[in-house]
Amino acid sequence: CGNHSICNNTDGSFFCTCLDGFIDDDGNCTDINECALGTDVCQQNCTNTLGSYECACNTPCVEGYTGANCDEDIDECANDAFICGIGGNCTNEVGSYQCNCSDGY
Template identity: 40%
Template sequence: DVDDCSVQNGLCEQICTNTIGNYKCSCNPGYRLVDNKWCKDIDECSTENGDCQHICENSIGSYKCQCRTGYRLVGENKKQCV
């Protein structure tokens, strides 16, 4: 079996996993696979405001919650504002 990932990462944009007789592309957390090779940022804020109570700020490969003026983030997941 040839390691298809050893040459140009199997043409995968992020992660190439070699399998017997083939290979598979995948993406890092915060991205989704497009056309079986490319990775596109997931806008976590587009679905239910990223579960943020106040403000959801999308970033490449991630997101963070923020609070309106006068409030602060609390809790283990830093999504609630008090």
């Protein structure tokens, strides 16, 4: 059946099917370019690979976010206890954080 395909036995014969991620192109199973076709699920930076594709985030992410898809909030308050200064109270927010002063500061 050739590369990137599966041979299926039948009574007296056989037929070939392409593996996932490949498409029949004139009898040859060739890689599907998911990025070019737009069938990928990447939010950004799709890279076509043989039989599949990969997603990567822009580096660095927009300020306040992290993770493979840049959709995870950074907890600035947990990362830096003194981000709001002495006497400041930090409140984490999605994509951001806020500082408020304690009484007397």
